[in-house]
Amino acid sequence: MRLDKRIGHSTGLSRQESQRAIRSGRVAINQIISKKADQQTTEEDEITLDAKSVQLPKPRYYMLHKPAGYVSASTDSDHPTVLDLLDEPERHHLQIVGRLDIDTTGLLLITDDGQWNHRITSPSRQCIKTYRVTLHDALTEDAAKQLQNGVMLHGEKKPTKPAELKFTDSQNTQILLTISEGRYHQVKRMIAAIGSHVISLHREKIDAITLDASLLPGQYRELTETEVSSIR
Secondary structure (H helix, E strand, O other), X not given: OEHHHHHHHHHOOOHHHHHHHHHOOOEEEOOEEOOOOOOEOOOOOOEEEOOEEOOXXXXXXXXXEEOOOOEOOOXXXXXXXXXXXXXXXXXXXXXXXXXXXXXXXXXXXXXXXXXXXXXXXXXXXXXXEEEEEEEXXXXXXXXXXXXXXXXXXXXXXXXXXXXXXXXXXXXXXXXXXXXXXOOOOHHHHHHHHOOOOEEEEEEEXXXXXXXXXXXOOOOEEEOOHHHHHOOO
C-alpha cells in the first residue's frame, strides 16, 4: 500500500494532509524518515507519525437488513443509500458486496476488505444466493422445472445455471429460489422468462451467511468470525 494511503487509512487524515505530513518529514518507515508519498509499504513495516506508531484498522464486516427504498450505492442524488443506515466512522471506505435493487429487501453484506468482497462477487466462484420470491401468479410444475433446468434470459446467449426451488405456501405463489450466478436483475428476469413477474423479492442467504432473524429492516450488525471465515 502507498505510504500516503496507509497514513490516511490509519489516522483519518485526507490524502493531501497525509502527503503534507510525509513531505515535512513527520513520517518514518522502520525508523527511517520517508518523504515519498508513493513509497510502497508492507504489513510488516512499522509506520510512525510524529514518532508515534500508526496501525491500519482491522477490516470491518457487516450484515444489513436492507429495507425497500434504499439504493445499493455509496452516493445517490435522488435516493438514500444503504450506507446512510450505518452509524460507523469512515463510511466512505466501506464497500457494498454486490447489489440489491431499490425495491428488493434482505441480506446485504458490507465491508472494507476488498479481497473478501471479490471472493463473493467474482463470477468464477459461483457464490450461491437464496431469495424469497413472491409471484404474481401461482407457479406451475412446468414453470418450476424450467427454473430448475435453467432458462434463457432476454438478450442473453446462454441459459441460466440450474436453480434450486422450494415452494413455501399452499397457493404456490411464494418460493425460495437459490441461484449461483449474479447476472443483472437475474431473479426478476428469470421469473419474466417463465411468463410471470415478481411482486416482492427478499434475499435470505449468501453462501453460508444467513440474514439474522433478529435484525429489523434498516438494522445491521458485525459479522461473527465464523461468518467471515466461511467465505474462502
